[in-house]
Amino acid sequence: MRFTSCCGGAGAKTLVLVGKAGNGKSATGNTIIGRRVFESKRSLAGVTSTCQLETATLSNGQIINVIDTPGLFDSSVEPRLLATEIAQCIKMAKDGIHGVLLVLSIGNRFSEEEASAFASLCQIFGHEIADYMIVVFAHGDLLEDNQCLEDFWGPNCPQLLTDIMAMCGKRAVVFDNMTKDEDKISRQRKELLSLVEAVVKNNGGKSYVNYLFEALNMSEMDLIDQTSEVTCSEKSHEGKKFHIKYEEQFEQLIKMVELRLGECIMRLEKQLAEERVARLEVELKAQAAQTKSKEEMIEMKERLERAEELSKKLEEKFKNAENQSKEKASETIWSRMGCIIM
Incomplete structure (x- = not known):
């Protein structure tokens, strides 16, 4: 307010x-x-x-x-x-x-x-x-x-x-x-x-003034009113009392400010802690995504290696089958030629 x-x-x-x-x-x-x-x-x-x-x-x-x-x-x-x-x-x-x-x-x-x-x-x-x-x-x-x-x-x-x-x-x-x-x-x-x-x-x-200004001003005005009521002979003594009382009021103001400041510090510390937690969560999610990405890459690499290995085996098998087919065909031809010669 x-x-x-x-x-x-x-x-x-x-x-x-x-x-x-x-x-x-x-x-x-x-x-x-x-x-x-x-x-x-x-x-x-x-x-x-x-x-x-x-x-x-x-x-x-x-x-x-x-x-x-x-x-x-x-x-x-x-x-x-x-x-x-x-x-x-x-x-x-x-x-x-x-x-x-x-x-x-x-x-x-x-x-x-x-x-x-x-x-x-x-x-x-x-x-x-x-x-x-x-x-x-x-x-x-x-x-x-x-x-x-x-x-x-x-x-x-x-x-x-x-x-x-x-x-x-x-x-x-x-x-x-x-x-x-x-x-x-x-x-x-x-x-x-x-x-x-x-x-x-x-x-x-x-x-601009707020309750802190008002508290100090009201205390000062009250003390001035009290002091103005005393006689001249009492002013020296009352002046000292006024000073002491004013210092006490000022000390109360410091405590009020310190209380608000403490609340601010706690609020800011809480905010900073929440921000740190939020940043940590983002970092952990990023690390998890990166880890998952690495795992997927490793899995893809392994699948690719398996596919290449399978391809080589199939190619080798195909070549062996082709060679065997050629050998059988050659044997058949020579067998027929032997029959013709006889």
Whole structure:
């Protein structure tokens, strides 16, 4: 179920960068913000280790909040750490998300791990989160001049990626984070933000929040109300209690996320196990068919050898019979000739 909160058209927009470690999330965030605020470098491993929020005011007055995340749903990371970072992301975007930027790399082959991450994201935040998703293809510098995504992928686009693109409404942009061309950078940012505006408009002008956001916000509001009722002399003491209570509430949020994450992991493990069993069954059937084929070939070869052997025997028998016939005919002729001579 999706809960929503209103956001004005001229209000701040919050964007969350998600994707596999090393795909170029931080570099994309720097391009959006317009300056280097996220640590970024070419690496197969991820550079970002924790969620980071940065804000920029664009030339048109638009305020942009960008949340960079580590490699969420990385199978090598402990579920507790993943849950903590997801909860931290929710905390940073507590007023709602206006766009989830799924960053993929043109330079890397789309993997089942990325497809599983997308599925986990939908299961934790709700499938409606796909209505706010935009696919960003980083490393656009790898495309040749005037080459578009359709030309790059061609007919070989992985089916899993095609399915994800369809779920995201085919919203996609290419980002060249290596370019120094300010006009190109501006065009990329403008194209992305126009998609964000379209996403918000398509969702009734509202940002995305769900029960996880609601749980955190309600806890914070309750604590603020309780604190506002105390006297000035009590505020210092109550402030400490507020902080402790808020940390307890945040811990509850982490546990909620961890629970959902555990369910996702179990579901994905079950799915992977079923796929392995299905592949094994196909392999066994293929082996059985191959074995049967080999047996049939051996049987056919043996039958052919038996037929050739029988043919040779018949031919030899025919020749022997023919020779015997000739010998008998010759004896008959000589016997007749002997009678004539006598």
